[in-house]
Amino acid sequence: xxxxxxxxxxKELLVEAEGPVGVITLNRPAALNALNxxxxxxxxxxxxxxxxxxxxxxxxxxxxxxxxxxxxxxxxMEKATVAEMSRDPHLSRWDRVGKxxxxxxxxxxxxxLGGGCELAMACDLIVASETAVFGQPEIMIxxxxxxxxxxxxxRIVGKTLAMEMILAGRxxxxxxxxxxxxxxxxxxxxxxxxxxxxLAHEIAAQPPIAVRMAKEAVxxxxxxxxxxxxxxxxxxxxxxxxxxxxxxGMRAFxxxxxxxxxxx
Ligand code: DAK
Numbered sequence: 369x370x371x372x373x374x375x376x377x378x379k380e381l382l383v384e385a386e387g388p389v390g391v392i393t394l395n396r397p398a399a400l401n402a403l404n405x406x407x408x409x410x411x412x413x414x415x416x417x418x419x420x421x422x423x424x425x426x427x428x429x430x431x432x433x434x435x436x437x438x439x440x441x442x443x444x445m446e447k448a449t450v451a452e453m454s455r456d457p458h459l460s461r462w463d464r465v466g467k468x469x470x471x472x473x474x475x476x477x478x479x480x481l482g483g484g485c486e487l488a489m490a491c492d493l494i495v496a497s498e499t500a501v502f503g504q505p506e507i508m509i510x511x512x513x514x515x516x517x518x519x520x521x522x523r524i525v526g527k528t529l530a531m532e533m534i535l536a537g538r539x540x541x542x543x544x545x546x547x548x549x550x551x552x553x554x555x556x557x558x559x560x561x562x563x564x565x566x567l568a569h570e571i572a573a574q575p576p577i578a579v580r581m582a583k584e585a586v587x588x589x590x591x592x593x594x595x596x597x598x599x600x601x602x603x604x605x606x607x608x609x610x611x612x613x614x615x616x617g618m619r620a621f622x623x624x625x626x627x628x629x630x631x632x
Contacts, residue, residue, distance in 0.1 A: 369421050381410040383417070388572035389565060390418035390427040390470075400438035401431045403483050408461040415468050422631060425572035425579070427468070428564050429491060430475035431484075433557050436500070439482025442509065453514075462515040466490040469580050471571050475564030476500045477557055481539075486515040489524065492583060494551040495567060496542045497560035502550060503539035523590055524550055575613035575629040 369385040382393040392414050394401040401407075411429075418424040431437055445453070452458075465472070465487060474480075474488040477497035485502050488494050504517040512518065513534060522530040525540075525548040532538050545551045555563045571579060581604040589597050608614050612632045620627035 369423055378406070378410045380407050381414065383410075383414040385418075385421075385424060386565065387569070388423060388425040389568040390414070390421075390424045391565070392427065392429045394429075394431045394437055397432060397434070399441065400435035400479055401484070402439060402441040402443075403437050403487065404441035404444050405458060405461075409457070412457075412461045412464045415465065419468060419470060424470065425574075425576050425631075426471040426473065426568040428473045428475055428561075428568045429487065430561055430564065431477065431480075433497065433499070433560075434478040435484070436474070436476040436478060436480040437484030437487060438479045439484050439505075440515070462486075462490075466516065469583070471568070471579060471583055473564050473568045473571075475561050476502075476551070477560045479503075482506055482513065482517070483515050486513060486517050486520065489520040489550075490516060492586075493567060494545075495560055495564040496545060496551040496554050497557040498542050498554055499557050500542040500545065500551070500554070500560075501539050502533075502545050503537065504534045505537040505539070507535060508537045521550075524548075573629075575611070575617060575627075576631040577611050577613060578608055581608065 380394070380396045382395050384391050392411060394407065396402060396407065415427065418427050471493070472491035474491035474494045476488050476494055478499055479501055480488050481501070481503045482505060485504055488502070504513045504521060506513050506517070518530070518534060521533065529548055533540060540548070540550065542551065542554045546554050553563065585601045585604055588600055592600060613629045616629060617627045
């Protein structure tokens with residue numbers, strides 16, 4: 369996939385493909401990558417481009433070393449009415465990220481606040497730099513999280529810490545985030561992007577249909593009772609025996625060689 373195929377590439381959102389890994393970089397440094405309508409629009413376009421491209425097998429969403437994103441754009445929201453806030457496509461753009469079927473890896477350094485924290489949590493894995501700071505400070509500006517914060521944060525870190533962060537606006541350091549299972553790993557700031565890409569490449573090397581089903585099954589675990597979840601998992605598991613990649617993966621194991629997955 370070359371850059372010219374990526375219509376979503378704008379000045380404030382840099383979009384490129386590195387082999388099988390799509391990379392989306394927030395680039396609005398003067399506003400600490402605050403997520404305005406146009407960035408969210410470009411983000412959804414980029415995700416849709418990558419979803420359609422069979423060559424793309426995982427996606428990294430990154431900010432800068434200083435800020436992943438300091439939230440939705442407060443300047444855009446300040447004077448908004450209920451009707452404007454709840455109007456599509458604004459609302460559905462935020463939901464769209466969490467519906468991406470391909471694996472999303474957030475590369476977080478610096479501020480991940482409000483909508484920035486929510487964007488990271490809508491991803492499947494988070495690689496954080498030592499300087500990453502997570503928070504849902506919306507209460508301090510008169511609102512509550514509106515893009516999944518009360519739900520995803522609570523599911524990930526539990527009620528106790530979620531309450532502290534959401535009611536008092538307290539922030540969580542990278543180490544705290546690691547201790548509470550909010551991030552997968554904490555790495556030096558110089559290497560957070562490389563580490564996120566490394567993880568993305570590792571996932572991209574796996575059979576894509578199985579990866580998609582695995583993501584779907586894990587996400588379902590969060591909102592299904594155990595028996596229903598186990599039945600769901602079993603169906604997906606059986607269906608993979610219809611793929612060439614399952615035959616190839618098991619044959620390669622028997623022949624003691626690396627598997628060549630083709631996504632069929
Ligand atoms: N929006 C707009 N501009 C922002 C911003 C934001 N969220 N965060 C920072 N900036 C801008 C600042 O206004 C400043 O711009 P200038 O004044 O230079 O023009 C520039 O970035 C640098 O910021 P500071 O001067 O404040 O830098 P500091 O290092 O002193 O402080 C900070 C950094 C991150 C602690 C501070 O900027 C801060 O507290 N920012 C706001 C954090 C915040 O409250 N975030 C939550 C916003 S509410 C929904 C979808 C999404 C959402 C809700 C609903 N639906 C679909 C329904 C999400 C809501 C939110 O995220």
